[in-house]
Amino acid sequence: MTPAARLSAAIELIDTIERDRVPAAKALKEWGTAHRFAGSGDRAAIAGLVWDVLRRYASSAFLMDADTARARLIGMLRLERDMDAATMAALFDGSRFAPAPLTEAEQAALSHRSLRDAPAAIAGDYPEWLDPHLAKVFGEDRAAEAAAMASRAPLDLRVNTLKSNRDKVLRALAHLHAKPTPWSATGLRIELSADARNPGIQAEEDFIKGAVEVQDEGSQLAAQFTAAKPGEQVIDLCAGAGGKTLALAAMMQGKGRLIATDSDKRQLAPIHERLSRAGVHNADVRTPKGEADPLADISATADLVVIDAPCTGTGTWRRNPDAKWRMRPGALEIRLRDQAEVLERAVPLVKLGGRIAYITCSVLAEENGEQVRAFIGRHPEFAVVPPEQIASVLWDKAEDFAKAALQSPEGWLMTPRRTGTDGFFVSVLKKTA
Template sequence: MTPAARLSAAIELIDTIERDRVPAAKALKEWGTAHRFAGSGDRAAIAGLVWDVLRRYASSAYLMDSDTARARLIGMLRLERNMDSATMAALFDGSRFAPAPLTEAEQAALATRSLNNAPAAIAGDYPEWLDPYLAKAFGEDRVAEAVAMASRAPLDLRVNTLKSNRDKMLKALAHLHAKPTHWSATGLRVELSADARNPGLQAEEDFIKGAVEVQDEGSQLAALFTAAKPGEQVIDLCAGAGGKTLALAAMMQGKGRLIATDSDKRQLVPIHERLSRAGVHNADVRTPKGDTDPLADIRASADLVVIDAPCTGTGTWRRNPDAKWRMRPGALEIRLKDQVEVLERAVPLVQAGGRIAYITCSVLSEENGEQVRAFVERHPDFSVVPPEQTASVLWDKTEEFSQAARQSDEGWLMTPRRTGTDGFFVSVLKKAS
């Protein structure tokens, strides 16, 4: 396909997503099935265009003073890809499979309009109803923080220290141009261009053998901040597919007891194969069955309970740009209730002197600091471990991290703008001895 034909396909897909209200991933998959002539490079380029439009969904329409799929694509090409009008006009030439030529109105918008006076929600590309929440979290920095959350995320990997080390994996994955992550000592990063193909990590021998796993650097740090140790009894209460479970297992060096469970048993399906591939032998996966509590035999014996809490996912917008546009105000209220429930479930599991690590992939204060403060008020026998103490696991980068991340009395907030990671909040709460 020509570059111009790819633009036409992207416009078609954006129109489908808007008209039929379908998730972008589903629309892209169905388009690929219906257009088998399109090669992998074409599909990757078209997907890149679609995701970038969703990242610039509001600002692109504002720039073009039009909310059509075509207008959003044109606006995105200017805002996200810095494409000048001449280059755009050469692609929008009306030839076979190419978009129709730029209209006078479109050319005028490109020449005269900007985001200089755009409202915060437009300039930051997020739903307007979220503006008060982001203003509470970031104040005047909310646009800059939101713009960073709209950028394309890199591919981050975590080296499984049960099987390998970072130096070996840097050599083994040199063909992917993998580089060390800045904060995590076990992380690798692969930067991806706007139309880059998926590197196909699942086909890599080192992935198949369990030496590396896909995990954002922020998620890696969240696991590190729990300070899980060899020999401890650790419970991953919201294990899901097992990303943090695997990181915890590596930190424990195969020693101690690691229990993984989740209220949604469907989320646990991939964890068994992942644990086996990673060479984890001290993990016990407990799948809920009916109304039976899979942790009924555990009372006040855990050294650490990790809560990767259900949340709005605002910190992962750069990986799921369409999720923010499908998010509705009621979702926050539901998640806040879910968080209270899982926190309360953790309390009787923790022994004296033990700790709860509360983690979200959200940047909203309501799900983070406010939730922690409310928990401590309900349970005065728990106190927040000083954030600077939790970050001490970074050794020589503790001070640098403290300057980059947002520190509060309740914990750490990482964001794409500040730490180059997804948005993660981490608070460690210790029970009195």
């Protein structure tokens, strides 16, 4: 397919997503099935265009002063890919399979309109109903913070120190231009241009042998801030597919007891193979069965309970750009109840002097600091570990991190704009009585 034909296909897909209200991933899959002549490169390029339009869904329409799939694609090409009108005109030439030529109105919009006077929700590309929630956290910076959450994320990897070290993996992945991440001592980053395909990490020897895993640097830091130590009893209460479980296992150096569980047993399905590949031998995966509590035999013995809490996922918008447009106010209320419930579940597991690490991939105050304050109000036997103490695990980078991340009395908030990571909140609560 020509570049112009790819643009036409993207417009068709965006129109389908809007008209039929289907998730982007489903629409892309169905399009690929129906257009088998399109090669893998074509499908990847078209998917990149669609995802980028969803990243700039509101701002692109505002820029073009038109609420259509075509207008959004044109606006995105200017805002996200910095394409000028002349370059676009060469693609929008009306030839076979190419989009129709740019209209006078479209050319005028590209020449004279900007986001200078756009409302924060438009400039930041997020649903208007979330504006007061983001203003509570970021104030006048909310548009800039949200815009950073709309840009494409890099591909971050975590080196599994049970099997290798960063220098060795860096050499092995030199052909992918991997570089050390700014904060995590076990992190690698592969920067991706706007139209780049994701590299096939799963086919790399180091991935196959378990020396490296895909994990955002913010998620890596969240695991590091728990300060899990060799010999401890650690419970990963919301283990899911096991990303943080693997990071905790490496921190524990294979020593101690690591228990991974999740209320949704379907989420645990990939964890067994991942643990095996990573060479983790001290993990006990407990899958829920019926109404029985898989942790019924544990009472006040855990040194650390990690809660990677169910949340709105606002911190991962740059990886899931259509999720923010499908999010509804009721989802926040549901997640707040889920978070309170899992925090309560952790309380009887923790021994005196033990701690709960509460983590979300959300930037909303209600899910983060406010949730922690409510928990402390219910359980005065717990106290928040000072954020500066949490960040001390970064050693010589702790001071720079403190300047970059957003600190509150309850913990740390990382964002793409501040720390170059996904949005993550981390609070550590110690049982003092």
